[in-house]
Amino acid sequence: MDWDKLRIFHAVADAGSLTHAGDTLHLSQSAVSRQIRALEESLGTTLFHRHARGLILTEQGELLFDATRSMAKRLDAAAARIRDSEEEVYGELRVTTATGFGTLWLAPRLSKLYDKYPELKIDLMLEERVLDLPMREADVAIRMKEPSQADLIRKRLMTVRMRLYASEPYLEEHGTPQSMDDLAKHRLICQNTTSHQVSAGARLVQELMQHEIRSTLFVNNYFGVQQAVLNHLGIGLLPDYLSETDSRLTRVLPDVDSSEVPVFLAYPEELRHSKRIEVFRDFVISEIAESRKRAREDDAT
Known part of the structure; x- marks a missing residue:
């Protein structure tokens, strides 16, 4: 042909x-x-x-x-x-991840990567749909579960738990709940159990809703939940990595959290030797290590 x-x-x-x-x-x-x-x-x-x-x-x-x-x-x-050079990093890197993680954790950190590699062109695709890496819909993915697609290199990055947070002004006005039953007096801000989200988060929402909560605000991604919490609308269910960098969030009911959510980085086997993939992977791992170090220092103080 x-x-x-x-x-x-x-x-x-x-x-x-x-x-x-x-x-x-x-x-x-x-x-x-x-x-x-x-x-x-x-x-x-x-x-x-x-x-x-x-x-x-x-x-x-x-x-x-x-x-x-x-x-x-x-x-x-x-x-x-x-195009990948052993000495230089340049060109397009298509990264896919969930809206919440990409907006709240990854995007705010990318300036450090650009400072080091100014010729890198990142196409950040934020959506809940799992893109097909072997078919080159993206170069690298960060997902809240282990990828099931074949011919992928996977690395487990960290674990996340869903927890309850509120703003200090909200708690000063409405009081701090001392038990799950006290949530009935507050507005719960979370994702609807039918929306795309990690299963651990959906299960915790189902558990919380059993406590006769009278007022709710459903938002279909964690960025929206965070914004509602920061604007003092109620108590929100958010991933714990946010508390590491946002001092405006106060944890509520510290004994309440979801089961662990694994976070994986994955890319196609054929890009094993890609310099762009290598520097992005190392950057994410380094940022996670730095976050853990800060969290340990905060706990010590």
């Missing part, structure tokens, strides 16, 4: 237009059209339905596009490995 024709087909399928594909490939519309017709003739099938509003893939076209998309991702991975 002609690789050049496949490249042109992929561009057309991705753009949905001969004109837009031609602009990307620096080819005329007629040249692109001739290559697509020649590819269809060589395969003995129609790859696109032609409409006034553009091109739509046929069933056979979808099959071929799936194949070229996979090829493109593999080629991107190979190019990334080739």
